[in-house]
Amino acid sequence: MAGMEIIQAHGLIKSFGSVRAVDDLSFGVERGSVTGFLGPNGAGKTTTLRVLLGLVAPDAGTVTVDGRAYADLPEPLHQVGAVLEASSFHPGRTARNHLRIQALAAAVDPGRIDEVLDLVQLTSAAGRRIGGFSLGMRQRLSLATALLADPEILILDEPANGLDPEGVHWLRGLLRGFAAEGGTVLVSSHMLAETAQTVDSVVIIDHGRLVTQSPLASLTVRGDLEDVFLQLTGRSPVMDTVKEARR
Secondary structure, three states: OHHHEEEEEEEEEEEEOOEEEEEEEEEEEEOOOEEEEEOOOOOOHHHHHHHHOOOOOOOEEEEEEOOEOHHHOOOHHHHEEEEOOOOOOOOOOEHHHHHHHHHHHOOOOOHHHHHHHHHOOOHHHOOOEHHHOOHHHHHHHHHHHHHOOOOOEEEEEOOOOOOOHHHHHHHHHHHHHHHHOOOEEEEEOOOHHHHHHHOOEEEEEEOOEEEEEEEHHHHHHHOOHHHHHHHHOOOOHHHHHHHHHHO
16 A cells, blocks of 8 residues: 555654644555545644745654655646645736746746636636635636646645635545546545545544545545544544533
8 A cells, every 4th residue: 555655744843842743643544535634723734834835943843745855846836736725825916827827936827827717616716816806716726726737746734724615515526536537635624524525535634634445435434524533533523512511
Protein backbone atom coordinates (compact mmCIF):
# COMPACT_ATOMS: atom_id res chain seq x y z
CA MET A 1 0.00 0.00 0.00
CA ALA A 2 2.88 2.40 0.73
CA GLY A 3 3.77 2.46 -2.95
CA MET A 4 0.26 3.67 -3.72
CA GLU A 5 0.53 6.66 -1.37
CA ILE A 6 1.42 9.88 -3.15
CA ILE A 7 1.31 11.89 0.11
CA GLN A 8 3.01 10.49 3.20
CA ALA A 9 3.36 12.06 6.64
CA HIS A 10 5.57 10.45 9.28
CA GLY A 11 5.84 11.56 12.90
CA LEU A 12 4.85 15.17 12.29
CA ILE A 13 5.17 17.44 15.32
CA LYS A 14 4.46 21.17 15.38
CA SER A 15 4.07 23.39 18.43
CA PHE A 16 3.22 27.05 18.76
CA GLY A 17 4.60 28.10 22.12
CA SER A 18 3.15 25.72 24.69
CA VAL A 19 0.43 24.48 22.32
CA ARG A 20 1.15 21.20 20.52
CA ALA A 21 -0.88 21.65 17.31
CA VAL A 22 0.33 18.46 15.61
CA ASP A 23 1.48 15.58 17.77
CA ASP A 24 3.39 12.66 16.20
CA LEU A 25 1.00 12.48 13.25
CA SER A 26 1.45 9.87 10.50
CA PHE A 27 -0.89 9.09 7.59
CA GLY A 28 -0.92 8.48 3.85
CA VAL A 29 -3.06 9.52 0.88
CA GLU A 30 -3.48 7.10 -2.01
CA ARG A 31 -2.92 8.20 -5.58
CA GLY A 32 -6.13 8.68 -7.59
CA SER A 33 -8.38 8.99 -4.53
CA VAL A 34 -10.41 11.61 -2.68
CA THR A 35 -9.44 11.54 0.99
CA GLY A 36 -11.34 13.43 3.67
CA PHE A 37 -9.15 15.07 6.31
CA LEU A 38 -11.44 15.39 9.32
CA GLY A 39 -11.28 16.60 12.89
CA PRO A 40 -12.93 18.97 15.34
CA ASN A 41 -12.03 22.66 15.42
CA GLY A 42 -8.47 23.01 16.70
CA ALA A 43 -7.56 19.42 15.82
CA GLY A 44 -4.52 20.52 13.79
CA LYS A 45 -5.87 20.06 10.27
CA THR A 46 -4.92 23.45 8.83
CA THR A 47 -1.50 23.37 10.50
CA THR A 48 -0.86 19.95 8.96
CA LEU A 49 -1.84 21.20 5.50
CA ARG A 50 0.41 24.23 5.90
CA VAL A 51 3.32 21.95 6.85
CA LEU A 52 2.57 19.79 3.81
CA LEU A 53 2.74 22.85 1.54
CA GLY A 54 5.98 24.12 3.06
CA LEU A 55 4.33 27.18 4.62
CA VAL A 56 5.21 26.07 8.15
CA ALA A 57 8.30 24.11 9.20
CA PRO A 58 7.62 21.09 11.41
CA ASP A 59 9.48 20.68 14.68
CA ALA A 60 9.97 17.01 13.83
CA GLY A 61 8.87 14.46 11.28
CA THR A 62 8.48 14.58 7.52
CA VAL A 63 5.76 14.96 4.92
CA THR A 64 6.38 14.18 1.27
CA VAL A 65 4.57 14.54 -2.03
CA ASP A 66 5.48 11.79 -4.47
CA GLY A 67 8.56 11.05 -2.36
CA ARG A 68 9.81 14.66 -2.00
CA ALA A 69 9.27 17.57 0.35
CA TYR A 70 7.10 20.23 -1.27
CA ALA A 71 10.07 22.62 -1.43
CA ASP A 72 12.01 20.04 -3.45
CA LEU A 73 9.35 19.44 -6.11
CA PRO A 74 10.67 20.43 -9.54
CA GLU A 75 7.40 22.13 -10.57
CA PRO A 76 5.34 22.51 -7.38
CA LEU A 77 2.48 24.55 -8.91
CA HIS A 78 2.09 21.96 -11.67
CA GLN A 79 2.11 19.12 -9.16
CA VAL A 80 0.03 20.53 -6.30
CA GLY A 81 -2.88 22.96 -6.40
CA ALA A 82 -4.01 24.28 -3.02
CA VAL A 83 -6.86 26.22 -1.47
CA LEU A 84 -6.26 27.25 2.14
CA GLU A 85 -8.10 30.58 2.19
CA ALA A 86 -10.75 32.08 -0.06
CA SER A 87 -10.03 35.69 0.93
CA SER A 88 -6.41 36.24 -0.13
CA PHE A 89 -7.22 38.22 -3.29
CA HIS A 90 -6.61 41.82 -4.27
CA PRO A 91 -10.16 43.23 -4.11
CA GLY A 92 -9.53 45.70 -6.96
CA ARG A 93 -8.53 43.06 -9.50
CA THR A 94 -10.95 41.25 -11.75
CA ALA A 95 -11.12 37.48 -11.65
CA ARG A 96 -9.53 37.28 -15.07
CA ASN A 97 -6.64 39.60 -14.16
CA HIS A 98 -6.01 37.62 -10.97
CA LEU A 99 -5.70 34.46 -13.04
CA ARG A 100 -3.48 36.20 -15.60
CA ILE A 101 -1.01 37.09 -12.85
CA GLN A 102 -1.11 33.54 -11.49
CA ALA A 103 -0.60 32.13 -14.99
CA LEU A 104 2.53 34.25 -15.43
CA ALA A 105 3.90 33.10 -12.07
CA ALA A 106 3.30 29.44 -12.92
CA ALA A 107 4.39 29.71 -16.57
CA VAL A 108 0.96 28.52 -17.71
CA ASP A 109 -0.46 29.04 -21.20
CA PRO A 110 -2.91 31.99 -20.93
CA GLY A 111 -5.44 29.91 -22.84
CA ARG A 112 -5.89 27.85 -19.69
CA ILE A 113 -7.55 30.85 -17.97
CA ASP A 114 -10.78 30.54 -19.93
CA GLU A 115 -10.79 26.79 -19.32
CA VAL A 116 -10.67 27.10 -15.53
CA LEU A 117 -13.15 30.00 -15.46
CA ASP A 118 -15.58 27.77 -17.31
CA LEU A 119 -14.76 24.79 -15.09
CA VAL A 120 -15.64 26.72 -11.92
CA GLN A 121 -18.62 28.45 -13.57
CA LEU A 122 -17.23 32.00 -13.30
CA THR A 123 -17.05 32.90 -17.00
CA SER A 124 -19.85 35.47 -16.70
CA ALA A 125 -18.11 37.09 -13.69
CA ALA A 126 -14.59 37.12 -15.19
CA GLY A 127 -14.60 40.90 -15.66
CA ARG A 128 -15.95 41.75 -12.21
CA ARG A 129 -13.77 43.03 -9.37
CA ILE A 130 -13.14 40.40 -6.70
CA GLY A 131 -14.05 42.86 -3.93
CA GLY A 132 -17.69 42.45 -4.97
CA PHE A 133 -17.61 38.64 -4.94
CA SER A 134 -19.56 36.58 -2.43
CA LEU A 135 -17.70 34.02 -0.33
CA GLY A 136 -18.97 31.27 -2.64
CA MET A 137 -17.61 33.09 -5.70
CA ARG A 138 -14.24 33.56 -3.99
CA GLN A 139 -14.20 29.84 -3.23
CA ARG A 140 -14.75 29.12 -6.91
CA LEU A 141 -11.98 31.54 -7.87
CA SER A 142 -9.66 29.84 -5.36
CA LEU A 143 -10.39 26.52 -7.04
CA ALA A 144 -9.75 28.05 -10.46
CA THR A 145 -6.38 29.27 -9.18
CA ALA A 146 -5.53 25.83 -7.77
CA LEU A 147 -6.50 24.14 -11.06
CA LEU A 148 -4.78 26.66 -13.32
CA ALA A 149 -1.51 24.73 -13.74
CA ASP A 150 -3.35 21.42 -14.23
CA PRO A 151 -1.89 19.83 -11.07
CA GLU A 152 -1.80 16.16 -10.16
CA ILE A 153 -2.92 16.82 -6.57
CA LEU A 154 -5.44 19.15 -4.93
CA ILE A 155 -5.06 20.17 -1.27
CA LEU A 156 -8.28 21.86 -0.13
CA ASP A 157 -9.16 23.33 3.27
CA GLU A 158 -12.93 23.73 3.71
CA PRO A 159 -13.60 24.39 -0.01
CA ALA A 160 -17.39 24.21 0.43
CA ASN A 161 -17.56 27.20 2.80
CA GLY A 162 -19.91 29.76 1.32
CA LEU A 163 -21.29 27.46 -1.37
CA ASP A 164 -25.04 26.99 -1.64
CA PRO A 165 -26.50 23.46 -1.99
CA GLU A 166 -26.18 23.63 -5.78
CA GLY A 167 -22.56 24.72 -5.41
CA VAL A 168 -21.80 21.91 -2.97
CA HIS A 169 -23.27 19.41 -5.43
CA TRP A 170 -21.14 20.94 -8.21
CA LEU A 171 -18.00 20.73 -6.03
CA ARG A 172 -18.63 17.06 -5.33
CA GLY A 173 -18.79 16.33 -9.05
CA LEU A 174 -15.63 18.35 -9.67
CA LEU A 175 -13.62 16.45 -7.06
CA ARG A 176 -14.93 13.04 -8.12
CA GLY A 177 -14.20 13.88 -11.75
CA PHE A 178 -10.68 15.03 -10.89
CA ALA A 179 -9.97 11.71 -9.14
CA ALA A 180 -11.58 9.71 -11.95
CA GLU A 181 -9.04 11.22 -14.33
CA GLY A 182 -6.15 10.09 -12.10
CA GLY A 183 -5.85 13.10 -9.81
CA THR A 184 -5.55 12.96 -6.03
CA VAL A 185 -7.53 15.08 -3.57
CA LEU A 186 -6.94 15.72 0.14
CA VAL A 187 -9.89 17.76 1.41
CA SER A 188 -10.55 19.09 4.89
CA SER A 189 -14.21 19.62 5.73
CA HIS A 190 -16.70 19.96 8.57
CA MET A 191 -19.59 18.95 6.29
CA LEU A 192 -19.63 15.28 7.23
CA ALA A 193 -22.78 14.27 5.35
CA GLU A 194 -21.39 15.78 2.16
CA THR A 195 -17.94 14.32 2.82
CA ALA A 196 -19.52 10.86 3.02
CA GLN A 197 -20.86 11.33 -0.52
CA THR A 198 -17.54 12.53 -1.91
CA VAL A 199 -14.56 10.69 -0.44
CA ASP A 200 -13.06 7.23 -0.83
CA SER A 201 -11.32 7.23 2.55
CA VAL A 202 -10.89 9.38 5.64
CA VAL A 203 -8.12 10.47 7.96
CA ILE A 204 -9.52 11.63 11.31
CA ILE A 205 -7.36 13.54 13.78
CA ASP A 206 -7.99 15.09 17.19
CA HIS A 207 -5.66 17.12 19.39
CA GLY A 208 -3.04 16.80 16.65
CA ARG A 209 -3.01 13.01 16.79
CA LEU A 210 -4.29 10.37 14.39
CA VAL A 211 -7.58 8.87 15.53
CA THR A 212 -8.10 6.62 12.53
CA GLN A 213 -7.32 6.20 8.84
CA SER A 214 -9.75 4.01 6.94
CA PRO A 215 -11.59 3.44 3.68
CA LEU A 216 -14.98 5.11 4.04
CA ALA A 217 -16.86 1.87 3.36
CA SER A 218 -15.09 0.08 6.23
CA LEU A 219 -15.60 2.93 8.67
CA THR A 220 -19.30 3.40 8.00
CA VAL A 221 -20.20 -0.25 8.56
CA ARG A 222 -20.78 0.88 12.16
CA GLY A 223 -23.07 3.76 11.23
CA ASP A 224 -23.08 6.95 9.20
CA LEU A 225 -19.93 9.06 9.07
CA GLU A 226 -21.25 11.73 11.41
CA ASP A 227 -22.09 9.23 14.17
CA VAL A 228 -18.77 7.40 13.79
CA PHE A 229 -16.84 10.68 13.79
CA LEU A 230 -18.54 11.84 17.00
CA GLN A 231 -17.88 8.50 18.67
CA LEU A 232 -14.22 8.37 17.65
CA THR A 233 -13.52 11.93 18.80
CA GLY A 234 -15.42 11.48 22.07
CA ARG A 235 -18.11 13.97 21.11
CA SER A 236 -21.06 11.63 20.72
CA PRO A 237 -24.22 12.94 22.40
CA VAL A 238 -24.82 9.38 23.62
CA MET A 239 -21.42 9.37 25.32
CA ASP A 240 -22.09 12.77 26.87
CA THR A 241 -25.41 11.48 28.27
CA VAL A 242 -23.67 8.45 29.79
CA LYS A 243 -20.97 10.63 31.36
CA GLU A 244 -23.61 12.95 32.83
CA ALA A 245 -25.55 10.00 34.29
CA ARG A 246 -22.39 8.76 36.05
CA ARG A 247 -21.81 12.03 37.89
